[in-house]
Amino acid sequence: MRVVKLFSFLISRLGKAVLVVLGVVVINFLLIHLAPGDPAAVMAGEAGATDPKYIEELRQQFGLDKPVLHQLWIYMEGILRLDFGYSYRNGLPVLDLILDRLPATLLLMVCAFVFSLITGVTLGVLAAKSRFSNRRKWIDNVIMVGALIIYAAPLFWLALLAIVLFSVMLDWLPAFGMESIGANLTGMARVWDIATHLVLPTVTLGCFFMAVYARLTRASMLEVIGMDFVNTARAKGVPSSQIIRRHVLRNALLPVVTFAGIQLGQMAGGAVLTETVFSWPGIGRLMFDALMQRDYQLLLGVFLMTSVIVVLFNLLTDLFYQIIDPRIELGA
Template sequence: MLEKRHWFLLLIWRTLIQVVPTLLGILLIMFIILHLIPGDAVDVMAGESGGASEASMTLMREQYGLNLPAWQQFTHWFANIVQGNLGFSPRFNAPVTQLIFSRLPATLGLMLAAQIVAMAFGIFFGVVMALFVGKWPDRFLSLFTLLLYSLPGFWIGLMLLVLFSVQLGWLPSSGNVTIGAQLSVWGTIKDSVSHAILPVFSLASFFIAIYSRLTRAAMLEIAHQDFVRTAKAKGISPWRVTVHHVLRCALIPVVTVAGMHIATLLSGAAVVETVFSWPGLGRLALDAVMARDVNVLLGILFFSSLLVLAANFVVDLIHTWLDPRIKVR
C-alpha cells in the first residue's frame, strides 16, 4: 500500500515538473503569434459599429490595457492567471472565465462521447480483423476503416447532415438541445442524444480508423509471442487467451495513441462544432479569432493545454493498470 502511494505521489510530482514549463512555453508562443496578427479587438469593434474617433479608440485601448507593450500585457495576464483570473473580454463584454465555463461542458461532453465511441468501435473492429485475418470480415473492415481515415471529419459530418437531417429528417441539424422545448427528464436525455449522434460520429470517425488498425496490428504481433503459446498449452480457453492475454497487452499502444490524440480530438471538435453549430469552445474560439479577442483565445488555450496534460496523466495511470511492470523513474 505504501509502495503504491509513493508511486502515485512520484507520478504527480513528475507530472507537475513537466506541466509548468510546458504550459508556460505554450502560452508564450501563442501570445506572440496572436500579437503578430494585424489589428486588435478595438479595431474590430470600431469596424462593426461603422467607425469611431481616434480619441475614443485610444480610450478603449487604455481601458482594456491594449495600449501597453506586449511584454507587459503578457506579464499582467500571467499574473492574473496565478490569481485565478483570465481577464475580461472586450468583444463579449464578460469575464473570460465565465465565457469558457459556459461553453466547456458542451465541448467536454462532445469529446468524451467521441472518444468512447472511437475506442469502443475501434477496438471491436480491430479484434474482429485480428481474429479473421485474411478473411472477408478483415478485408471489409479494413476497407471501411481506410475510408474513415481518408475522408475529412467535416466532410463526413456534412454528408451525414444532408442524409439524416435534410433528406430523411430523422435527426436535428444543429445545436445540442431543442431551444424552448418543455420536456421531461427522459425527453431531455433523448433530445440531447439525438442532437449529439451526428457530431459525435463525425468527430469519432477518424479515430475509429486509427484505433482499429492499431489494435489489429498489436494483436497479431502479440498472438505469436511465447507467453501466449504457453497459455494455450496450459489448456486455457481461446476466449480467455484473447481477452486477458492478447487484447490486454494490445491495449497499451492504443491507450498511448489515444492520449497523444487528445489535442487532435480537441482541434477536430472545433471544426465539428462549426459544422453542427454546437455551442462549445470551438465556436467561441472562432468568434474570438474574428474579433481579435486575445484574452478569450489565451483562456481557451490555457484550458485546452490543461485538458491535454490531464489526459496524459490519466493515460499514465491506465498504463500501470494494463501493465504492472511499468514504473515511474
C-alpha cells in the first residue's frame, strides 16, 4: 500500500513539474523577446557591418523576423524533441554547451548545499543545546551574532574578501578557475586540484544559507523543547543529549528541510554571481556571457535547465520528508 501511494505521488508531482517547467519556458521566452536589444544588430555591429540589408538577412536566418508567438511555437516543438536550439555565437548546439558546463555547476551547488546544511544545522544545534542546558549561553550568543553578520554580508563582498584573504594574502587556495591551467594532472592529483579550487566558491556560496539554517534550526529546536513530550522526558531523567538527538532534533528538522528545498532555487541564482567572480566554468557563467552577447537561444536553454534542476530538487525534498518522519502522509 505504501509503495502504491509513493508511486501515485511521484506520478502526480512529475505531471505538475512538467506543467511548471513549460510555464517557465513560456514566460522566459516572452520576457526575453520583450527585452530591448536586437541580437542581429549586435552581431552585425561586432562584425563591423551596419548595412540594414545584412541585418535583415541575419534576422531571417535566426527566425527573428517571424511573429513572437510563431517563434514560441517553433521553440516549444524543439523542446519536446530535446532540441534547445543552436548558439550561433558559439557555433555549437545549445544542449551541448549546457551539458558541457552542467557538471561544474552541479558540483558547486551540491557542495555548497551540503556545506551550508551540515554546518548550519550543527551550529543551530549547538546554540539551542547551550540555551537548553542553561550553561554556556555565550555560545548561543556568539553563533547567533555571527550568523546575523554573515546573513547581512553581500555575496560578492564575501567572495572578494575570501579571494583577498585566502588567495592573495595567505596564498592558501587558488582564486579562479576549476583546475590549474596547463597542469595536465590525472588521477587523485587532478581530484585534489579541483577540490582546492572548489573550496572558496563553495564556502562563499554556502555561507549565506548556512546562517539561515543555523537560525532556523535553533528557533525550531527551542520551539520543540517547550513541548510536553520533551518536558516529560526530562522529568523521567532522560539525558539531555538523548533528548536533543532522539526527540528534539528529528522534529525540528522538518521546517529546515522545507526551507532547504526552497533555498535550492536561490542557490542556483547565487551560483551565477559566484561563478562569475571565481571564473568557475558552470552554466551560471555561461548564462552571464549569453546575456552580454544577446544569445537568446543559449539564455533560454540555461533558464530551462535551471528550472528543471530546481523542480527536481524540490521533488527530492518532498521524498526526503519520509526519511525524517514517516508519519507524514504522501499527498497528491
